[in-house]
Amino acid sequence: MTTTLITGGTVVSATGRGQADVLVDGETIFAVLSPGSTLLGHDLSGSVDTVIDATGKYVIPGGIDAHTHMELPFGGTAAIDTFETGTRAAAWGGTTSIIDFAVQTAGQKVFDGLAAWHEKAAGNCAIDYGFHQIVGGVDADALDALPKLIDEGITSYKMFMAYPGVFYADDAQILRAMQVAADTGLMTMMHAENGPAIDVLVEQLLAQGKTDPYFHGVARAWQMEEEATHRAIMLANLTGAPLYVVHVSAKQAVEQLAAARDHGQNVFGETCPQYLYLSLEEQLGAVSEKYGAFEGAKWVCSTPLRSKAEGHQDHMWQSLRTNDIQMVSTDHCPFCMKDQKELGLGNFSKIPNGIGSVEHRMDLMYQGVVTGQITLERWVEITSTTPARMFGLYGKKGVIAPGADADIVVYDPNGHTSIGMDVDDDGNPTGKKHHMNMDHAAWEGFEIDGKVDTVISRGSVVIQDDAYHGRAGHGQYLRRGLSQYLV
């Protein structure tokens, strides 16, 4: 077995930080040692196979992105990152595990949908991966399949209160599924937006000639998110099912979550970097020379970017500090402008929904540490430790401790990262960072006062010295346990 010693760094956990050396044996962490400890020998760095010098740097548990959509079919096309390109980009950004969504559509058997996702991912991932199960058709077969998912290492499933005719579940279906979840301990994940009402607004806006991407955000009003969030909370309350609301973007939806949590309910919320940094006015309303007002299509996602003037972004940062929102995932669902986002030229409702962010989550959230929005420990907590606990991976993932998988990121607070396309329109290198499979960068121009230095996945170096050393197929399927975060 290969042994590795990470020396001189500051090990940061969700609860504190301190100088320590980390000894890795094979794929797992063997010991976390006081600097200079001679307990295991007088010259440990001389006796291990590899020494990684982390002097002046942070040593953190690898990032866990609990919400990605590699190769997701959507709106007549499919998300452009494969499991291979998407997990490689994730590794570049210090993420060492993803939890993607296997999809069952209406009329399909849940286990057929799951098998299809295993086939897409197996042998292709650079980092470890797990699945949630999307239930796009809550029928008798699906209700029967739900408890059996637990034996497959899938302990969470997702329903949609949006997208009528595609993934939509009505209140009766949600109630039935939640009853099963309450009995079995499955985590119900919810896309909480009132889809039928939104579709009326979409139709009316289009009839008025309001077809630009900006109106995607107008149609998907915050009232639709707050209402659906409240309804999901009440159905969860009635049944006793734990509830996790995905991609929360409206401050009013956060208030619903916070109120339920104050009453002791097992209700949780996730937000994404785009809801912390980007807005209706600045991105969905953007105009460029190349695309005109269609520029905003780059940031069409659901829930939508919210109005900066209404203060959603500031409120979301605060919610991360107060734990009204527990964690940050990306909802990574990348589409190119060419041939993909362009499907919605002249009709915003035809723009495939999604932003590519899996590479940048750790950096973007670290910048929140730099600007004083969150602490260093909270950064680790919301990007790694809580995702591990929320979805039954903690102990193996989300912590630097003996016995845990050696998923470790060395992060350099004195480094710098410029995010954006790596080549310009003329093909000249820009020096910016971009390894996702898209023809544009949704985070173009973002500057990070920090840098991913070294990334280790189960003991193997994946990223070092600005080079990729990983391989497709290194990543293993993660069988998850039940949530370790319930109150």
Ligand SMILES: [Zn+2]
């Ligand atoms: Zn999603």
